[in-house]
Amino acid sequence: MIEAYLIHLLILICIYIVLAVSLDLAVGFTGMLNMGHVAFFGIGAYASALLTMAGLPYWVGLLAGAILAAIAGFVLSLPTSKLRGDYLALATLGFAFIVESFMKNWTSLTRGPLGIPGIPRPSFFGIVVSTQAGYLIFSFVLMIISVLIISRIEGSPFGRLLEAVRDDETAAKTLGENVGKIKAIGLTVSAFFAGIAGSMYAHYISFIDPTTFSLLEVILLFSIIIVGGLGSSKGAIIGTIIIIILPEPLRFIGFPSSIIGPARQILYSLILLLIIYFKPKGLFGRVELGEH
Amino acid sequence: MSNYPDTILELKNVSKYFGGVKALDKCSFYVKKGIITSIIGPNGAGKTTAFNIIAGLMRADEGKIIFLGQDLSNKPTHIIARMGLARTFQQVRLFNNLSIEENLLVALDLPGERFHKCFFYTRKSGPYKKKVDEILALVGLSKPLTTLASELSYGQKRLLELARALMMDYSLLMLDEPTAGVNPALRNKLKILLRKLRHQGKTILLIEHDMDFVMSLSDEVIVLDAGTKLIAGKPELVRKDKKVLEAYLGK
Numbered sequence: 001m002i003e004a005y006l007i008h009l010l011i012l013i014c015i016y017i018v019l020a021v022s023l024d025l026a027v028g029f030t031g032m033l034n035m036g037h038v039a040f041f042g043i044g045a046y047a048s049a050l051l052t053m054a055g056l057p058y059w060v061g062l063l064a065g066a067i068l069a070a071i072a073g074f075v076l077s078l079p080t081s082k083l084r085g086d087y088l089a090l091a092t093l094g095f096a097f098i099v100e101s102f103m104k105n106w107t108s109l110t111r112g113p114l115g116i117p118g119i120p121r122p123s124f125f126g127i128v129v130s131t132q133a134g135y136l137i138f139s140f141v142l143m144i145i146s147v148l149i150i151s152r153i154e155g156s157p158f159g160r161l162l163e164a165v166r167d168d169e170t171a172a173k174t175l176g177e178n179v180g181k182i183k184a185i186g187l188t189v190s191a192f193f194a195g196i197a198g199s200m201y202a203h204y205i206s207f208i209d210p211t212t213f214s215l216l217e218v219i220l221l222f223s224i225i226i227v228g229g230l231g232s233s234k235g236a237i238i239g240t241i242i243i244i245i246l247p248e249p250l251r252f253i254g255f256p257s258s259i260i261g262p263a264r265q266i267l268y269s270l271i272l273l274l275i276i277y278f279k280p281k282g283l284f285g286r287v288e289l290g291e292h
Numbered sequence: 293m294s295n296y297p298d299t300i301l302e303l304k305n306v307s308k309y310f311g312g313v314k315a316l317d318k319c320s321f322y323v324k325k326g327i328i329t330s331i332i333g334p335n336g337a338g339k340t341t342a343f344n345i346i347a348g349l350m351r352a353d354e355g356k357i358i359f360l361g362q363d364l365s366n367k368p369t370h371i372i373a374r375m376g377l378a379r380t381f382q383q384v385r386l387f388n389n390l391s392i393e394e395n396l397l398v399a400l401d402l403p404g405e406r407f408h409k410c411f412f413y414t415r416k417s418g419p420y421k422k423k424v425d426e427i428l429a430l431v432g433l434s435k436p437l438t439t440l441a442s443e444l445s446y447g448q449k450r451l452l453e454l455a456r457a458l459m460m461d462y463s464l465l466m467l468d469e470p471t472a473g474v475n476p477a478l479r480n481k482l483k484i485l486l487r488k489l490r491h492q493g494k495t496i497l498l499i500e501h502d503m504d505f506v507m508s509l510s511d512e513v514i515v516l517d518a519g520t521k522l523i524a525g526k527p528e529l530v531r532k533d534k535k536v537l538e539a540y541l542g543k
């Protein structure tokens with residue numbers, strides 16, 4: 001019993017690490033205050049679930065979800081390329097609402113608010129990942145691959161350009177860098193991995209509906225990267241572990257389940273306030289939110 | 293093409309309006325290769341606007357800018373930079389969360405900066421370390437390479453910004469008030485450095501308020517006032533000109 005619970009937490013941590021590290025690529029590394037990450041998460045989840053339920057192999061669903069999310073990221077980067085800071089945050093938040101409203105209203109495809117139940121577990125060459133432990137290994141491997149790829153990008157000369165754009169777009173332009181293109185690539189790659197996380201989530205929980213990808217989720221993701229610190233994959237990973245595990249004891253205190261939800265939100269706000277007050281750069285962060 | 297031989301940059305009747313304000317008003321001037329040219333003029337004369345339009349950070353409302361024989365209208369900033377235009381800013385613009393070395397490396401056009409190739413390269417300076425050391429020695433900035441730009445003093449920041457511009461493969465170096473807020477010792481150092489660059493055959497265009505600096509350094513001086521060129525010529529000539537005195541001191 002307790003074992004299953006621990007494995008469940010570890011799987012969630014793997015999924016949210018992919019989400020947080022990819023969000024940090026856009027927010028911490030490229031300086032784009034993207035509040036629409038949850039939309040890419042949702043696109044990956046819905047695409048992967050619907051395609052596998054239509055009979056396609058799991059890996060096709062996973063890849064298609066990631067690629068569709070990446071396309072959405074690229075499309076979002078076009079009209080927002082000249083926006084910064086709060087303006088970009090509002091525009092990307094608007095994008096998240098648009099995607100959520102598609103999930104709610106395109107009922108012939110998404111079943112709207114009813115959601116999609118019975119999403120199958122992934123299978124590879126006929127072998128179904130049916131056990132909890134099996135899913136933990138599967139999501140751990142995907143998480144490691146995603147983090148390695150993102151870290152490799154961040155540690156390359158291209159990653160340096162992302163940081164240059166974050167610190168000063170005008171200076172980067174006058175040094176011959178195509179800032180619009182660099183930001184578009186940053187957001188596209190970030191969205192791709194959010195799509196991967198979406199697929200990991202959908203096929204684990206086996207049920208998705210629009211509320212999974214709502215504003216609350218955006219707040220959770222930002223709590224993670226702000227606590228961990230911007231511009232650091234290590235920060236995003238530690239931040240995920242803290243934010244996922246911290247509210248868990250609430251379950252054991254004996255609160256009625258109707259209070260656990262709001263209590264969790266209060267706890268997140270409290271952590272956020274404490275971090276912003278005492279350690280504005282987060283635990284491992286190198287840049288402050290909105291300092292540029 | 294330019295009407296003047298040895299010309300690297302030419303502005304032809306360039307105008308720029310901000311609402312009702314004419315920042316530049318049919319402004320024309322040219323810059324010759326291999327010398328130091330200074331733009332002077334009272335505050336609001338349009339000097340920095342001219343710089344921003346040349347670099348492609350703003351679009352002219354009318355007129356033409358010709359750099360190395362090519363029309364710059366509608367060319368984006370990064371293309372103009374790669375054509376060989378390097379510049380610094382009146383207010384220093386650095387990558388504050390990057391180290392000295394990384395600030396300089398951004399100015400180079402490296403293969404690992406292409407996304408599809410980035411997996412095969414790291415951020416280490418490798419073969420470019422030599423150029424980094426050379427340029428830092430040239431401007432006289434001797435701080436550990438890993439120092440973050442934000443940790444530098446004001447003067448050091450100015451030097452780093454200049455070093456970063458020098459890292460580029462440039463044909464024209466444009467400096468916007470390089471001596472602003474800089475102490476006399478550093479000002480002298482800058483003067484020596486710019487002379488050295490000129491000796492190497494570089495072309496330099498600078499905006500400056502410090503008259504001693506301008507007059508002792510420049511081969512040509514362009515005076516702007518109210519968005520147009522008042523006069524251009526040798527420093528001795530400009531210094532004696534009545535119109536220039538009026539522009540600065542009033543009639």
